[in-house]
Amino acid sequence: MTAPALLESRGLTVRFGGLLALNALDIDVRHGEVLGLIGPNGSGKTTFLNVISGVYSASAGSIRLDGADITTASAQHLSASGLARTFQRSRLCLPLSVFDNIVLGAQKRLNSGLWHNLIQRKALAAEVRAIAAEARELLYVFNPTLADKLYDPAISLGMIDRRRVEICRALIGKPKLVLLDEPSAGMTHDETDQVVDEILGIRKSLGGLTIIIVEHEMGLIERVTDRCVVLNYGKKICEGKFRDVASDPVVREAYLGQS
Amino acid sequence: MSALPSHKPARVWPLIVAVAFAAASLTTLVLIENQKLLGLTLAGIAALCFAAARFGGVAATEAAASENPWLLRGLVLIAAMAVLFVLRDDNFGLLMVATVLIYATVCIGLTIQMGYTGLTNFAAAAFVGTGGYTAAMLGQKGGLPDIVVLISGGLIAVFIGSLLILPVLRTRGHYAALTTLAFGVMFTVFLDANELLGGPQGLKIPGINLFGWDFSDDLHIAGYTFSFYVNYVILTGAVTALTMVLTGLLDRSWIGVWLDVVRLDETAASVFGLKVGRWKVLAFTLGNFLAGLMGAIYAKMTGFIAPSNFTFGDSLVMVSIVILGGIGNRWGVLPAALIVVLLPEKLQFIQEYRLLLYALVVIVILVVQPDGLVARRVRTLRMEARS
Numbered sequence: 001m002t003a004p005a006l007l008e009s010r011g012l013t014v015r016f017g018g019l020l021a022l023n024a025l026d027i028d029v030r031h032g033e034v035l036g037l038i039g040p041n042g043s044g045k046t047t048f049l050n051v052i053s054g055v056y057s058a059s060a061g062s063i064r065l066d067g068a069d070i071t072t073a074s075a076q077h078l079s080a081s082g083l084a085r086t087f088q089r090s091r092l093c094l095p096l097s098v099f100d101n102i103v104l105g106a107q108k109r110l111n112s113g114l115w116h117n118l119i120q121r122k123a124l125a126a127e128v129r130a131i132a133a134e135a136r137e138l139l140y141v142f143n144p145t146l147a148d149k150l151y152d153p154a155i156s157l158g159m160i161d162r163r164r165v166e167i168c169r170a171l172i173g174k175p176k177l178v179l180l181d182e183p184s185a186g187m188t189h190d191e192t193d194q195v196v197d198e199i200l201g202i203r204k205s206l207g208g209l210t211i212i213i214v215e216h217e218m219g220l221i222e223r224v225t226d227r228c229v230v231l232n233y234g235k236k237i238c239e240g241k242f243r244d245v246a247s248d249p250v251v252r253e254a255y256l257g258q259s
Numbered sequence: 260m261s262a263l264p265s266h267k268p269a270r271v272w273p274l275i276v277a278v279a280f281a282a283a284s285l286t287t288l289v290l291i292e293n294q295k296l297l298g299l300t301l302a303g304i305a306a307l308c309f310a311a312a313r314f315g316g317v318a319a320t321e322a323a324a325s326e327n328p329w330l331l332r333g334l335v336l337i338a339a340m341a342v343l344f345v346l347r348d349d350n351f352g353l354l355m356v357a358t359v360l361i362y363a364t365v366c367i368g369l370t371i372q373m374g375y376t377g378l379t380n381f382a383a384a385a386f387v388g389t390g391g392y393t394a395a396m397l398g399q400k401g402g403l404p405d406i407v408v409l410i411s412g413g414l415i416a417v418f419i420g421s422l423l424i425l426p427v428l429r430t431r432g433h434y435a436a437l438t439t440l441a442f443g444v445m446f447t448v449f450l451d452a453n454e455l456l457g458g459p460q461g462l463k464i465p466g467i468n469l470f471g472w473d474f475s476d477d478l479h480i481a482g483y484t485f486s487f488y489v490n491y492v493i494l495t496g497a498v499t500a501l502t503m504v505l506t507g508l509l510d511r512s513w514i515g516v517w518l519d520v521v522r523l524d525e526t527a528a529s530v531f532g533l534k535v536g537r538w539k540v541l542a543f544t545l546g547n548f549l550a551g552l553m554g555a556i557y558a559k560m561t562g563f564i565a566p567s568n569f570t571f572g573d574s575l576v577m578v579s580i581v582i583l584g585g586i587g588n589r590w591g592v593l594p595a596a597l598i599v600v601l602l603p604e605k606l607q608f609i610q611e612y613r614l615l616l617y618a619l620v621v622i623v624i625l626v627v628q629p630d631g632l633v634a635r636r637v638r639t640l641r642m643e644a645r646s
């Protein structure tokens with residue numbers, strides 16, 4: 001027997017009206033692996049991330065995280081159980097500072113009580129300083145100049161730095177499982193390579209963080225993933241090492257059929 | 260690691276000048292009777308503010324204020340005493356200042372709701388009215404200490420608000436806008452039809468007496484006589500100041516960040532664990548409490564309330580103050596409340612077209628300068644060794 005997976009979906013189905021966005025998916029994500037989720041546009045990759053992070057709810061099937069059933073868990077509960085993510089289209093709060101955005105990722109570790117926030121300002125200040133130091137450290141790993149922009153509004157950052165901030169926001173909560181939805185979207189090839197190197201670097205320093213990554217860039221997928229799952233029309237059509245998956249005729253057919 | 264940016268202490272005199280300027284402007288605007296002179300003064304004040312913004316005076320003031328919060332508080336206190344001294348026997352002027360402070364405080368509550376959390380509230384005047392009528396009804400019964408009466412005004416407004424909470428919490432669509440709009444419109448209709456609440460004629464209410472401090476007595480200090488309205492200016496001023504300080508602390512805390520995130524992106528908020536509904540309830544509650552509390556004070560100050568004091572139009576006026584001031588900026592609310600409350604009192608010809616004029620102002624602002632008079636600043640939660 002292999003060790004139980006960190007995340008297990010069984011018969012996971014999501015319907016939008018008549019559209020079967022996810023069709024009876026059985027997907028396992030093992031502890032400490034980087035799982036690539038690939039497939040043509042509209043094949044259900046983002047929907048899969050949305051349903052396991054509690055943004056959408058499943059129409060049928062089940063999901064387990066670390067053995068616990070999370071099929072109907074709220075997004076808040078999932079965040080508390082160690083799940084964090086980025087979004088395909090950047091979802092930073094642009095008018096807020098980089099710090100405010102990153103701090104959201106640490107929300108569950110912070111004291112949100114009225115008394116603490118309004119009256120115990122010394123304790124609050126200590127908390128702020130500790131988190132600011134952590135945020136600076138994280139940002140520094142990605143881009144030393146970004147650490148100096150901690151209090152700049154997110155809107156003043158370029159695309160690549162916004163991505164980095166989103167990833168820092170996901171990482172600062174010390175999650176067990178991170179979902180990355182097309183981290184390369186809106187970036188050049190070189191920028192993507194850079195960000196991915198940074199993610200892998202951080203992952204090493206955090207000691208085997210589990211990641212699900214959705215990507216179009218096959219070069220990137222080949223470089224970072226341990227295993228891949230290929231979706232087409234909401235169904236899993238193939239699974240395995242990238243090299244095997246890429247040469248699979250069914251997969252080639254799916255990609256060709258699309259373009 | 261990169262070093263923290265070192266801070267050169269800001270000079271304090273811009274702050275002193277700014278507070279003195281604000282106090283002088285307020286006093287002048289309240290005292291001027293002549294309409295042409297008022298127009299000229301307003302233009303002059305606007306020009307000076309514009310110049311101050313253009314040449315760094317505003318930035319210098321802000322830097323000094325954020326580094327020396329206690330100096331700011333002390334200066335405001337001194338300025339307030341000076342204004343009170345100058346206006347000491349001007350009943351109409353004092354009443355106007357207290358009214359401006361009441362509007363300002365209600366609009367700070369509205370800022371927490373709309374500016375921070377993104378909850379549309381088109382019924383602010385109805386919540387103010389709820390507080391006012393609560394004070395009137397409790398006052399008629401008699402026997403309750405006024406501190407209890409005033410706080411009950413706030414609590415009953417919170418209670419009425421909680422009846423609307425379900426649609427207000429709905430994420431999609433404009434449920435909050437529609438529900439509060441309906442409540443704001445129905446409130447006066449309900450009052451008009453209700454004999455127990457005095458119908459269209461309204462109710463009379465006795466003045467405030469807090470712990471033996473009778474607000475209907477003139478004050479005699481060092482040989483000078485202060486009109487009894489000074490009591491109300493002191494009370495409303497103290498409540499406004501306390502509200503400003505607490506709202507500032509709220510804004511510069513984790514809760515301030517959470518409220519902003521709830522407004523800007525509910526999906527991101529819940530994915531990172533924020534209980535969106537809980538923060539909306541908090542903001543709605545705080546804003547409605549302030550509205551109800553100020554309504555109770557207003558009712559006791561004017562001694563008489565009627566449905567026509569709390570119309571849907573008044574709710575719109577409050578929203579326009581928040582927009583004019585710079586949505587989400589609690590400081591902007593103060594000059595905006597002054598302008599919106601004072602001008603129709605002074606310029607008789609505006610009275611009739613009041614609402615039309617506000618509608619125009621709001622539209623022009625949203626098109627030309629969506630940030631309002633004073634744009635909200637980006638929060639910098641740094642809290643280094645200085646507090």
Ligand SMILES: Nc1ncnc2c1ncn2[C@@H]1O[C@H](COP(=O)(O)OP(=O)(O)O)[C@@H](O)[C@H]1O
Nearest residue numbers: 016019021039040041042043044045046047048
């Ligand atoms: N909220 C939604 N409502 C209706 N249809 C949706 C929704 N989200 C996704 N879909 C549909 O589900 C399918 C899968 O979409 P998605 O998961 O975004 O694909 P991918 O990320 O693989 O490109 C698409 O046909 C898309 O139009």
Ligand SMILES: [Mg+2]
Nearest residue numbers: 045046047088
């Ligand atoms: Mg997608």
